[in-house]
Amino acid sequence: MPKATVDRFEDELAVLIVDGREVTRPREELPPEAREGDVLDLDTLKVDPAATERLRAQVRRARERAMKKKTPPPGNFDL
Numbered sequence: 001m002p003k004a005t006v007d008r009f010e011d012e013l014a015v016l017i018v019d020g021r022e023v024t025r026p027r028e029e030l031p032p033e034a035r036e037g038d039v040l041d042l043d044t045l046k047v048d049p050a051a052t053e054r055l056r057a058q059v060r061r062a063r064e065r066a067m068k069k070k071t072p073p074p075g076n077f078d079l
Contacts, residue, residue, distance in 0.1 A: 001041055001042070001043055002018070002041075002042040002043065003018075003039050003040065003041060003042060003048065003051060004016040004017060004018045004023065004039070004040045004042050005017045005037070005038070005039050005040070005055065006030070006034055006035065006036050006037060006038045006039075006040065007022065007036065008036055009027055009036070010024075011027075012026060012027050012028070013025070013026065013027060014026070014027045014029075014030050014034070016040070018042070025045075029045055030045060031045065031046060031047060033047060034047055037052070037055070037056065037059075038052050039051035039052045039054075039055055
């Protein structure tokens, strides 16, 4: 079953990533609960919660690995 990731919304369009390419669909075709970062089943255009959580976990791990190699900038950045 083909999958797409919701990259962003631009006005009335949803920008999806499908096989590494950007594809647009009318926002109204997506379920109302769809948000950026969700994985969609392209056959049904429904959010796949399990695939979405796997993708978010991968992104978290990648961010953690990237941050281990960097030192925070000097100063106090509490806002």
